[in-house]
Amino acid sequence: VWPEPEAEPEREPGPARDPERALLPVAGPLTGLLPWGGLRRGSTVSVHGSTALLLALVAEASRSGSWCALVGLPGVGLAAADEAGLDLARTALVPRPGPRPASVAATLVDGLDVVVLGGASAWRAGDRQRLAARVRQKGAVLIPVGAWPGADAELHATGGTWSGLLGDGAGRLRSRRVHLRCAARGRARDLTEDVLLPGPDGRVGGADAAGVVTRVPVDLPARTG
Amino acid sequence: VSEAAAAPGTTTPIRVVALWCPDWPVVAACAESGIPADRPAAVLVAHRVVACSATARAQGVRRGLRRREAQARCPDLAVLGRDADRDARAFEVVAAAVEELTPGVEVIRPGLVVLAARGPARYFGSEEAVAERLVDHVAGRTRVECQVGVADGVFAAALAARRSVIVPPGGSPAFLAPRPVTELEMEPGVEPDTAGADVPGATARAELVGLLRRLGLTTLGDFAGLPAADVASRFDAAAVRAHRLARGLDERPPSRRRVPDTLTVEVPLDPPVDRVDAAAFASRALAERLHAALGGAGLACTRLGVQARTTTGDELARTWRCAEPLTPTATADRVRWQLEGWLSRRGPERGHGGEGLAALRLVPEEVVDAGRLQLGLWGETGVADERAGRALVRVQGLLGPEEVLTGVPGGGRGPAERVRTVPWGDERTPALDPAAPWPGTLPAPSPSTVPPAPLPARVLDARGRPVRAAPRGGLSAAPAQVAIGEDAGSAPVRAWGGPWPEEGRWWDPRAPAGCLRVQVVCVPPVSWPAAGTTDDLDDGPRADGGDDPDPAADLAPDPASSSADAVGLALLLALRDGRWTVEGIYD
Numbered sequence: 001v002w003p004e005p006e007a008e009p010e011r012e013p014g015p016a017r018d019p020e021r022a023l024l025p026v027a028g029p030l031t032g033l034l035p036w037g038g039l040r041r042g043s044t045v046s047v048h049g050s051t052a053l054l055l056a057l058v059a060e061a062s063r064s065g066s067w068c069a070l071v072g073l074p075g076v077g078l079a080a081a082d083e084a085g086l087d088l089a090r091t092a093l094v095p096r097p098g099p100r101p102a103s104v105a106a107t108l109v110d111g112l113d114v115v116v117l118g119g120a121s122a123w124r125a126g127d128r129q130r131l132a133a134r135v136r137q138k139g140a141v142l143i144p145v146g147a148w149p150g151a152d153a154e155l156h157a158t159g160g161t162w163s164g165l166l167g168d169g170a171g172r173l174r175s176r177r178v179h180l181r182c183a184a185r186g187r188a189r190d191l192t193e194d195v196l197l198p199g200p201d202g203r204v205g206g207a208d209a210a211g212v213v214t215r216v217p218v219d220l221p222a223r224t225g
Numbered sequence: 226v227s228e229a230a231a232a233p234g235t236t237t238p239i240r241v242v243a244l245w246c247p248d249w250p251v252v253a254a255c256a257e258s259g260i261p262a263d264r265p266a267a268v269l270v271a272h273r274v275v276a277c278s279a280t281a282r283a284q285g286v287r288r289g290l291r292r293r294e295a296q297a298r299c300p301d302l303a304v305l306g307r308d309a310d311r312d313a314r315a316f317e318v319v320a321a322a323v324e325e326l327t328p329g330v331e332v333i334r335p336g337l338v339v340l341a342a343r344g345p346a347r348y349f350g351s352e353e354a355v356a357e358r359l360v361d362h363v364a365g366r367t368r369v370e371c372q373v374g375v376a377d378g379v380f381a382a383a384l385a386a387r388r389s390v391i392v393p394p395g396g397s398p399a400f401l402a403p404r405p406v407t408e409l410e411m412e413p414g415v416e417p418d419t420a421g422a423d424v425p426g427a428t429a430r431a432e433l434v435g436l437l438r439r440l441g442l443t444t445l446g447d448f449a450g451l452p453a454a455d456v457a458s459r460f461d462a463a464a465v466r467a468h469r470l471a472r473g474l475d476e477r478p479p480s481r482r483r484v485p486d487t488l489t490v491e492v493p494l495d496p497p498v499d500r501v502d503a504a505a506f507a508s509r510a511l512a513e514r515l516h517a518a519l520g521g522a523g524l525a526c527t528r529l530g531v532q533a534r535t536t537t538g539d540e541l542a543r544t545w546r547c548a549e550p551l552t553p554t555a556t557a558d559r560v561r562w563q564l565e566g567w568l569s570r571r572g573p574e575r576g577h578g579g580e581g582l583a584a585l586r587l588v589p590e591e592v593v594d595a596g597r598l599q600l601g602l603w604g605e606t607g608v609a610d611e612r613a614g615r616a617l618v619r620v621q622g623l624l625g626p627e628e629v630l631t632g633v634p635g636g637g638r639g640p641a642e643r644v645r646t647v648p649w650g651d652e653r654t655p656a657l658d659p660a661a662p663w664p665g666t667l668p669a670p671s672p673s674t675v676p677p678a679p680l681p682a683r684v685l686d687a688r689g690r691p692v693r694a695a696p697r698g699g700l701s702a703a704p705a706q707v708a709i710g711e712d713a714g715s716a717p718v719r720a721w722g723g724p725w726p727e728e729g730r731w732w733d734p735r736a737p738a739g740c741l742r743v744q745v746v747c748v749p750p751v752s753w754p755a756a757g758t759t760d761d762l763d764d765g766p767r768a769d770g771g772d773d774p775d776p777a778a779d780l781a782p783d784p785a786s787s788s789a790d791a792v793g794l795a796l797l798l799a800l801r802d803g804r805w806t807v808e809g810i811y812d
Contacts, residue, residue, distance in 0.1 A: 078644035111616020
């Protein structure tokens with residue numbers, strides 16, 4: 001079931017040990033939440049409650065040249081991913097990872113920088129631990145969607161206040177203010193922050209800009225009736 | 226003519242080098258039957274001459290002569306039968322000789338090859354030099370006389386080759402104008418001596434030429450002077466094509482040469498291979514052989530067919546497509562993964578290990594010039610890219626090539642339309658032009674979840690009646706309640722926007738109907754399958770609040786927000802053919 005682990009010398013200077021490349025960048029509003037100020041290679045960060053959060057978390061790394069895979073997420077909106085800033089040319093989609101998702105994920109972890117994993121809540125603990133160990137060894141970043149016991153950090157998005165709809169059909173959805181909470185291993189207190197997710201341009205934005213940007217009714221799409 | 230020049234599709238055709246071997250059926254027949262080149266010879270079909278050698282022509286033999294008359298004019302005429310296979314077989318040597326000098330050769334028919342002039346002309350210095358080199362090289366390699374012509378477009382180049390001239394760029398119309406209209410019969414592909422007298426295009430073209438002469442149009446210039454619209458309205462499509470040719474236009478650039486069958490490599494596996502490591506060993510050697518063959522022909526493979534025969538006689542085949550030409554290692558990898566896939570799939574399912582692969586064959590199904598394989602000096606294909614590519618191809622080996630996708634942003638209106646997914650490794654071309662205006666498209670942000678199949682929904686107005694489309698792209702009433710699924714509970718709409726109409730292509734009966742799109746913000750009840758496609762995203766803004774102790778605290782309006790702000794889950798709904806669906810979820 002599990003692919004044969006390749007005989008790899010333990011002391012190979014893998015990307016995880018290379019301090020220059022040990023951290024994948026994340027968008028500005030999220031840097032303060034994560035314990036390392038970015039996505040540390042070899043770590044596992046689980047995401048709860050929002051696909052937009054998932055895309056925002058991966059976008060900056062993808063834009064700066066990392067390879068990403070979205071596994072087991074048949075419903076992810078690619079137009080939103082594009083707007084969030086992912087480079088779709090370097091983003092692979094495996095919507096149906098088949099009967100052995102663990103081996104698919106392990107193969108992807110071997111070669112890609114960020115592996116987003118959907119539908120993994122039902123995995124056996126052994127599969128999870130083996131994959132996490134492989135992620136650490138290969139220096140990838142694993143982002144499971146939903147519950148993943150043993151994650152290095154957990155990001156939760158709750159609430160959702162949309163702005164842009166002006167009443168009686170006028171306006172359009174422009175941005176959403178959500179409440180993010182990040183729990184990290186070894187950190188006593190959860191950090192929280194309000195962000196715009198998605199912001200008016202589709203990317204994640206700082207919540208302090210909300211009052212300015214979102215209520216200017218410009219460039220409404222053509223509307224009749 | 227000026228009107229015609231402004232018409233669409235009248236761009237100047239590309240420069241083409243044509244290499245023509247005169248009287249090819251005779252040359253090929255003489256070579257095969259050992260007749261010396263100076264003896265008059267002719268190829269006859271149904272007792273009529275279809276081709277004759279230059280010496281025979283000097284003695285008065287002409288095409289179309291009856292056999293008896295030809296032999297009367299030239300008593301020692303060697304009479305040869307027609308054999309299209311022989312012509313093609315013998316011509317392969319010539320095509321290969323041309324290909325030794327320059328890649329991208331297209332064989333129009335035995336006796337005539339064309340190639341794009343730009344590359345060779347730049348490489349050898351000038352078009353004259355190309356012509357000279359080609360004639361020398363073909364004569365040296367194959368002892369076949371040939372003539373070379375260069376012009377804009379295949380037709381003009383073929384005629385130029387018959388006269389061994391180089392037509393200056395843009396000079397094709399002037400070159401063609403004084404030629405008699407009968408030259409149209411010489412168009413490559415419809416000329417009468419290619420396959421006997423029974424080419425339908427040839428008879429049609431001969432009729433057209435006869436008609437033109439009766440109309441008093443004796444030169445190609447006369448014919449070209451007719452307005453294109455008049456030709457189209459009075460003649461058939463074939464005549465329109467001929468008219469384009471007479472004007473020096475050309476529809477079709479020379480495409481790549483068909484992949485020769487000799488490039489297929491095959492290895493019998495004896496004893497049959499039923500273990501992956503043995504298969505890997507065989508595949509490596511076979512990949513090396515394939516690349517030696519491809520390299521000899523100056524080609525690189527972009528689409529590789531892997532075929533195998535099992536001991537029970539089953540044929541297995543799978544084609545691997547690649548965006549970049551395959552290297553020997555990449556080929557060996559793909560063959561090994563394919564064999565692994567076949568062997569591991571057959572093992573557990575069939576339940577007996579005795580069945581193995583008895584033969585293995587690699588077929589290059591699509592090839593490009595080897596020059597495209599040359600790696601960039603600074604390593605454009607970085608180490609990380611190569612590593613990722615290998616991992617993804619490996620997953621394709623596990624799941625099948627269609628299960629690893631990549632998105633290509635393009636045009637379109639709906640959130641699912643705007644990014645097309647293509648299998649990994651395929652060419653990334655958008656389905657719809659992203660630069661075109663797409664009225665009715667909603668600007669960013671787009672829904673972050675797009676259900677693979679739209680979820681059925683119900684939208685009710687304040688009095689509980691279904692909301693319908695109203696004339697002029699409106700709604701019958703403002704949406705007040707939304708429910709996803711047929712019998713799920715409904716949720717009150719907190720805010721809504723729209724409708725934005727998409728007209729659809731009403732003139733195309735097969736195109737999907739137009740629709741109205743509406744954005745709503747609502748607080749979904751627990752019973753909804755909403756966002757049910759991603760059941761892990763379950764602690765979103767639901768009324769039950771997930772694991773948060775006080776859902777009301779989350780959903781309470783932010784004190785700083787205005788009355789225009791709406792708390793809840795935003796949906797993109799579409800009304801199409803009277804039915805509401807959820808097209809996207811902004812989660």
